[in-house]
């Protein structure tokens with residue numbers, strides 16, 4: 310059978326390149342699954358043996374495990390991370406008439422969620438070194454209608470949450486963390502997802518903790534948010550009552566099989582993050598002396614999950630094309646800042662120069678727990694050559 314086409318950004322075991330070298334995959338997801346193959350197989354057997362496909366013990370188990378991992382009282386599984394953001398906003402009472410502050414440099418789902426609940430996104434710029442929103446950005450974006458902020462722990466690096474939460478607290482704003490890329494990351498020793506009233510996670514397969522399909526969750530310490538989120542994601546069901554719909558909801562449940570796969574992979578998350586950190590260290594050292602490739606800085610106080618390793622380069626299209634010829638898979642996160650996306654222009658106000666410049670320069674290098682030192686060196690050598698040619 311021919312190999313089926315693969316999802317962009319996910320694993321490959323492609324053929325050799327013209328130079329006779331094995332390509333360096335953007336993320337070797339198959340290697341992660343090989344490590345937990347027996348547990349994944351057992352999860353499949355158990356869930357299918359009990360037909361616990363929607364709800365049931367595997368969902369409850371993963372929700373308890375993820376709440377405990379994040380140090381929060383409640384976790385509610387969702388169908389994906391986008392729904393987790395939408396339902397977090399709705400459960401927290403955000404809706405029409407509210408403004409929600411979001412960074413321009415994020416995946417579009419952050420903004421989509423604000424519009425999905427009928428609120429208005431207010432874009433901020435980001436810091437030039439970390440490319441993250443700060444408390445100062447939030448303070449500058451406030452209006453009498455501001456009701457909430459969504460800090461995004463982008464590339465795996467947590468926002469400086471003490472400063473941001475202090476601004477939010479002073480102004481009575483809800484903090485809804487977008488922790489889709491930051492499983493296990495910390496700010497000043499505290500886990501991403503443990504700061505806001507509620508936090509949303511994605512378990513898309515390419516995330517640090519990924520399901521074998523779409524999956525997501527919210528975590529919170531607030532019982533009423535958890536109860537509302539569970540109800541909204543399950544057709545507005547009243548707790549414990551069948552076919553009684555206390556509110557208008559949707560169908561956004563994390564299924565039992567994905568929950569069981571996530572439980573099988575969760576014990577490896579910290580070790581995989583440590584392996585990613587080691588790979589980031591190889592890149593940092595190898596790129597120190599390379600003019601023209603500037604890694605996004607990790608702030609003191611942040612422990613990144615190293616979801617992505619992002620460098621800034623001037624002539625990105627040429628550099629990326631040359632890397633592709635050398636068998637190095639790369640990504641761009643993200644090529645158009647959200648406020649300049651055609652469908653979102655109504656909500657753009659001022660220019661956001663840092664996010665706009667970054668969008669033209671960012672290049673994500675291969676990253677993952679199984680990237681080895683030889684591959685990291687090959688990537689850096691190829692990048693150095695590519696930058697030299699593009700000059």
Ligand SMILES: Cc1ncc(COP(=O)(O)O)c(C=O)c1O
Pocket residue numbers: 389390391392415416418419461463487489490510511512513523524525
């Ligand atoms: C920062 C960010 N927010 C939200 C999402 C949405 O998650 P999902 O793809 O599971 O809907 C993602 C993942 O793609 C993301 O990276």
